Amino acid sequence: MANPEVSAFVILFAAIFTSNILLVNFLGMCSFLAVSRNVRSSLGLGFAVIFVMTCTSGLNYLVYQHILVPYNLVHFRFIVFIIVIAAFVQLVEMVIERYSPFLYTVLGVFLPLITVNCAILGVSLFLIIRNYSFVQSVAYGFGGGVGWMLAIVAMGGIREKLKNSPVPKGLEGPGITLITAGLMALSFMAFSGMIPMQ
Numbered sequence: 001m002a003n004p005e006v007s008a009f010v011i012l013f014a015a016i017f018t019s020n021i022l023l024v025n026f027l028g029m030c031s032f033l034a035v036s037r038n039v040r041s042s043l044g045l046g047f048a049v050i051f052v053m054t055c056t057s058g059l060n061y062l063v064y065q066h067i068l069v070p071y072n073l074v075h076f077r078f079i080v081f082i083i084v085i086a087a088f089v090q091l092v093e094m095v096i097e098r099y100s101p102f103l104y105t106v107l108g109v110f111l112p113l114i115t116v117n118c119a120i121l122g123v124s125l126f127l128i129i130r131n132y133s134f135v136q137s138v139a140y141g142f143g144g145g146v147g148w149m150l151a152i153v154a155m156g157g158i159r160e161k162l163k164n165s166p167v168p169k170g171l172e173g174p175g176i177t178l179i180t181a182g183l184m185a186l187s188f189m190a191f192s193g194m195i196p197m198q
Contacts, residue, residue, distance in 0.1 A: 008139035011132070015143025021119045022151045023181075023188040028119030031110045032152050033177060042156030044103040045110065046149025048096065050142065052088045053120050057141025059084050060124040061134055081124045082115070089115045119148055154184060 015021065022028050028049075035045050060081050068074050093111050097104045104111065114120065123144045127137040158180055167176050 006136065008135050011136050012139040012143040015140050016147040016150065017188065017191040020147040020151060020188045021122060021144040022148045023185040024192075025119075025122065026185075027122040028117050028148055029181075031113060031117055032148075032155065033174075033181070035107065035110050036152050036155040036159055036177075038160050039153055039156040041103070041106040042152045043149070044096070044100070045107055045114075046145075046152050048092045048107075048111065048114060049117070049120070049148050050145030052085065052092055052114055053123055053145035053148070054138060054142040055088050056081070056085045056120060057123050057127055057144075058134065058138045059088075061127060061132070061137040064128055065134075077125075077128070078121075081121055085120050085124075086115045119144065151184060151188070155180065158184075 019025070022032055031045065036042050063080055063084060064074070064077060068077055068080065089112060092114070093104075096107070096111065123141050127140050130140075132140055155177075159177065162176060162180075171179065
């Protein structure tokens with residue numbers, strides 16, 4: 001059963017801010033920390049994640065509701081969801097390689113690793129757990145992707161500024177990055193309670 005009392009717009013807004021998949025649920029941290037060295041590569045990966053997350057959330061909803069549930073195959077949902085995600089990542093990888101070789105080189109191994117980005121799989125699982133309709137699922141997938149991109153682009157900008165900033169020797173590199181990610185998570189958690197997510 002769908003959850004009709006929550007509008008798709010509320011779900012979209014909440015997925016970007018109050019329930020950000022990266023900074024509130026801490027899913028997709030590996031590529032977030034590895035690729036966010038500059039704004040350009042962060043933007044490229046962010047748009048790729050938005051595309052994959054939006055498309056796969058809708059497709060995984062349809063596969064789950066019209067194939068797995070009717071045939072009592074819900075125990076295969078993890079495998080099926082990952083197959084759908086992998087197919088879209090392959091499509092995105094081919095398009096980026098064809099039209100933006102520089103971005104393809106910058107993203108390197110992290111582009112195919114979108115397949116196993118737990119944020120994308122997490123969105124597909126959350127929409128099933130929360131009983132979203134198809135429109136709500138696509139809104140949640142798009143909002144989750146936008147929220148993930150917003151976080152990684154902000155981190156990319158901050159890390160570019162940190163290159164020219166005096167950072168204590170013991171905190172250089174991963175230390176200051178993790179502290180920054182924690183402060184960003186706190187700032188996004190400040191939105192909690194504005195729009196309830198069940």
